[in-house]
Amino acid sequence: MSNTLCYINNRFVPYEEAKVHISDLGLQRGDAIFDYFLEINGRIPFLDDYLDRFYNSARLVDLDVPLDRALLKEKIAHLLQQNKFRNSGIKLLLTGGYSDDLYSPGTPNFMILNLHGIHSPDEFDAGVKLILLDYQRHMPEVKTTFYMPSISLFPKMKEYGAIEVLYHHNGMISETTRANIFLVKDKKLATPSAGVLKGITRKHVIMVAKELMPVEERDVSLDELWDSDEVFMTGTSKHMIPVVEIEGRKIGNGKPGELTKEISQAYERFFEKQGF
């Protein structure tokens, strides 16, 4: 990371030197939103989808993004040109700014991070494990930074060999720490529609899968999950990952499902057609 640049409040600075004063409200009060997307060979798939979501998150929690969309794209492009990565992550982070009383919002701090070498382990193809947490995110349509509920479960995740936490509440499932969840039952696909962050990959997987089978966006119960034939997750870095075990209970036969593979192949064809 030694020569990596990032962007903070209208300045490009080396990542290693990128600091904020401790009075930042993102740090002191969790008053921050973000978004995250990938650069592939210098281009960013579905950039406008991600920026739509970022500006919408900011609006919903009353934070002003200091750059309009055109200028933001310029800054991202400049950052990518400087860092010269091929296949990197880009994280936008917007906080409530510096606050004298550590409570009242100030002028937002805005930063763009460009991260290299942290995505898409291939072992995910073999399927992954999840653990459960009774939790419903507040303002689920907003990409807030509050991940403590699952991060505090790292010891339990290690114990189970799980990579993420699946949230459920009142008997219904919603999403995992950083991904959307889908289940296959009787050759139909279902995914929760309420109380979730609407993933960009989720949107495209639904679109692609509809060519192959019935797809339902609706409430999905924990009971249905246990009774499902196949389960998978979708996310920006992961694309699609089979889920083979949840909280020690096998899903289906405990192996990646056939329809999951079929949808995944169709999604990868769709993705490649975008020219990335």
Add this chain to the structure above:
Amino acid sequence: MSNTLCYINNRFVPYEEAKVHISDLGLQRGDAIFDYFLEINGRIPFLDDYLDRFYNSARLVDLDVPLDRALLKEKIAHLLQQNKFRNSGIKLLLTGGYSDDLYSPGTPNFMILNLHGIHSPDEFDAGVKLILLDYQRHMPEVKTTFYMPSISLFPKMKEYGAIEVLYHHNGMISETTRANIFLVKDKKLATPSAGVLKGITRKHVIMVAKELMPVEERDVSLDELWDSDEVFMTGTSKHMIPVVEIEGRKIGNGKPGELTKEISQAYERFFEKQGF
């Protein structure tokens, strides 16, 4: 604040220069807990109560406090000696530390902030207004930094002239942004017992009030709130503040209640007896 010192990771540094790298998980993922208490004439009322709560918060979210209690007290004492404030606030903040992938916990960052001149406006005696939010904090017994749900309502708070947000969920009330809530009805006192951070001032107000009237710690509904004779909040900086209006609806006759005043006077006598 120009000569104020604070403490970060075993160093005393000028507050103005106190910064964290942007890879801190408190900033990136809201993975942080804190506590807050007052120094009065060089002494800290109920310090062990606050430290009990701080170490308990840390334990419940799997964060290690890098100092044991004796050493932490030494650092706080040293900070107070250096800053020489009389009547200041002390904030402990513990985060998940620096994280290469901005997700996996690192070695916690721990800081002690000493804040001057931000507490207890006298105008609170006249009673304050609140607004409502349907929200239940996750792990309410942990003092997490996630205040975005109420901070994002600053514009609405301004519109109503409200100072804080009262949380309710499934028809029951819990707590406000930074305080506990009590209501008086038919000369009895009630305060929510579940889903709240157990305030140190709350504990002592209950103790004091029990000498004066029946006190119930139990579930309290929003309907009861509207039907109550008097409402007040308790907090470390505020001690007791009458609440006279919530979301535009007057409580009782819209003025601070007589029993609220009686309990408040008894609490202040108790507080002064501690020798502060």
